[in-house]
Amino acid sequence: MSSTWWVLWPRILNILLIICTSVFLGRWLVGSVGSATGWYLKRRASTRKRAILRRVKVEEEAFQRFSERSQRPAEDDDWEQIESYGAASAKNGGQAEDEWEGIVGFFHPFCNAGGGGERVLWAAIRATQKRWPKAVCVVYTGDHDSTKPAILERVQNRFNIRLHPPTVVFIYLSTRHYVLSTTYPHFTLLGQSLGSLVLAYDAFSLLVPDIFIDTMGYAFTLALCKFFFPTIPTGAYVHYPTISTDMLGSLDAEQGMGLNAGSGKGLKGALKRKYWQRFASLYSWVGGNVDVVMTNSSWTLGHIRSLWGPSRKKRQKTFDIEVVFPPVAVEELERAIEISESSEAKREPALLYVAQFRPEKNHALILRAFSLMLERDKDHRNIKLVLAGSVRNSEDATRVYDLRLLAHELKVKDHVEFLCDAPWSEILQRLRKSWVGVNAMWNEHFGIGVVEYQAAGLLSVVNDSGGPKSDIVVDHSGGPTGFHASTESEFAEGFQQALTMSSQDTLAMRRRARASARRFTEEAFAKAWLTQMGRLIELQSSTGRL
Template sequence: MNIKPIDVYDSNRRKLFGFFHLFSYALGGGEKVLWEAVISTLENDYNNVAVIYTFTPSTDTSIYSILLGVKETFGIDFLRSDREYLRDRIVFIHLSDKYSWLINGSSYPVLSMIGQAIGSVFLVMSGFQQVTPDVFIDTIGIPFTYMLVYGFLHIPIISYIHYPTVSRDMLKAAKNIGGIYGILKYGYWWVLLQLYSLNIIWVNIALYNSTWTAENVMSALGWAGDDAEIEENILYPPCVSFDDYDFDKVSIPELLLKKREKNIVYLAQFRPEKRHKLLIQHYKEYLQQYEEKGISEPHKLVFIGALRQGKDEEYVKSLKDLIGELEIPSELIIFELNAPTSNVEKWLQNSDFGINCMWKEHFGIAVVEYMLNGAIPLVHASAGPLEDIVIPRVDGHALGKGESKKHLKVEDDERSGLFFKDETDPDYNKANVETYPTLTDMLLSASGLTDVYKNKMRENAIYVSREKFGRGAFTTKWDKCISEVLATENEHRDKRGTVERVY
């Protein structure tokens, strides 16, 4: 019997897409990208198979429990009865949980990033011993494996980069330390930067979650990308899920006509870098000044976020203690802890504003949530919120990166939100005062806006967010990347001998 290999270009050939995401069950922002990419890949072609390399949180974790968590958290439903054709093409490769310490920075008392880099290479090799994919997709950030994957194994790579693993800012910081320790630190970061550069060049398609991430990675590698190139390689995190058909039913007029309450919502994890305390301190100043500005009633603050045991609980307690110390009436600051999605949506659709106080938020998906639901964004003037999200709407469309630079003066009726800077910002200088107000002044300005002006800003925010981040925006660009990387995979496979092409 003459058994022939399947032709490389046979339309019925199965393609294995290896998603290397060690904590696929974690249900955070990175996992939202993972699962949106998985369902988009599976829907792209019936012959695509998603192979997910992962640890598990416990010995009794089941595939059902992971997919149920994905459904409940992200609204992506693989468990529907009519989705068996998708479930049948999801393969979990369980990496031994006893090796999870290899990529945990706290496992290494010194040289933690070197340890994690070596550990990630070991884990990739361990996974490939079980199943070797046709395309390697890194959605968690393990760049030191790329030379092995593409340079030696010739497996094409898609890398979704959430943040730069190594940056030139690290080198600058080490330089400023001085002494023997500073020299050693600088040398350590320099070696890491060279290793990072040697690996990242093997990526076939690099996707960045924001302009800030793209510019920092390119700067670290000494690449010079123009605005068009940067924009081409940005794939914003999925802000409206693949299955969120209810999103399409909410009309813009409906959002604009909603009766809004005088609330400022802060949707964020309870962590120090989110700067809740900074907001509380400036809110105290706002309460002392709002009457002088002719504002009859102050806006309330609403803190919404998931509460994990341990540090999160301690942090929330410290916020409540600060509120007590500043003698802010407790009814003016509301805490919504572990609120279900339906409650969060109600707050966003019934509140005037949404705020984000983090300095250099890489992207800022909560800010997009504000805008999609008609809550006017009040944000720190840096990184994702400034460069990618809260952008002007001119002549009926959101400005692109290159267009924004040319559009020097933003008119009031083009704005989609308000910005602030704070003197505690690491990069603060007094020149910022002329361009951006303080947090207190921004709060006062927001409270003093007329209904007509708020509605125009709200309308801009909704249109900008739907244009850039609406349902299907992620999938459209992801499909294009899948087509490009498969062309590379076909080319490599076609060069192999016939024995290697037997399936």
């Protein structure tokens, strides 16, 4: 066991002692012990809560004065339709819900990462602000190196999402390293889950919200919230189940099924299987504590219903688990990128892979497949592969360096371009010019980048699993919208097919892909989000302000 665990235990000792003592004394005391701790945390954070609300009021007044002086135009007129939808969905059209002004806590320790999960966070906050303008949206983050103006500016540049600054508050957590996978060389799932309890305790000791929502996948924090604050409604937007039957099945696979493919052999593999099975049981129990559950795809929905459904039913949770597809800039891409016979001449023979430089994105597979395609067909020597994504930390930077070395070893470095931390304007330009869009992650939970490919008219070649297979790259209007692949050879073949189709078939597929992508607009996300958010506010209003 690594030394990290011995550092971790003192930080979570208080939490474990509270839980274990209450269980030892009797199940009837569990609620009392948890509530007493919650009372202590609320009292401890009450001064900060009042200070935050005062600061929000001051910033709001200053913002309004600035707007009047600068004569700024009204923001986002196209949101009127969404706002009216949200108002109609409120319980009985109740005025209390319409004018709700509580604090919504969004647990997202890596809010400045710039990935698809962050787009969901910021789009959710924007929708909440527009629908309930008096609500305060608090983001629990560990991004100490970024100020509020810097984060909001990055949100606008990266996602073209403009937020109302006064009602966005950042609570900076000092224990984020406890949820990093690199902190736990062994028992990573358990380590990160226990680490998230430390992070959540840190969050609650700084500010207790009226509604608590996890938008990053730390389900254990929601159970801890219910233990401390039984009347606070909890919500989860699940991008990817922490454990799944597919993960267990991958232990017996040889390749193509993620980072743990084939690792179930021998004594070590058997122990790992037992460990994962026990963790799955614990994860299922945790999910039963969540009041409102959203998943980002039908693939995730199936797994979460299987894992959390029985536990939630036992706890008599009112609302069913539902899919809320992530928001994608489909409308913007349609306005910015033309799909026509004349626009075909402006495209280049380029493969574009937009994804964070994380190991599960499997950039190495694409590099090898690209090299294999070039070996098979010498006529494609003018093709370029563009790897575009955010670099979150030093580990990601090292990964990019290793990928550059791999491109050199495969003798394709002159055909490969790395585009790190590019702004949305640059990504948009690449989407406009590229021919093929690529996704290589096994069991990608959804695949926002793939929807962007389709909306931009790219021919998608994606992993034959997860959201890209089930929800996105599906037949539309009687024809395919892209290609599926699993192995290096299949990806190489998919690239070649996409590049050698007739001009008529290519244009037809581009148009089908764009039409299919309209299912994932920002407006569709906002409407679905407001319905779920309305349920949380309904629950909170029924128990009274805390």
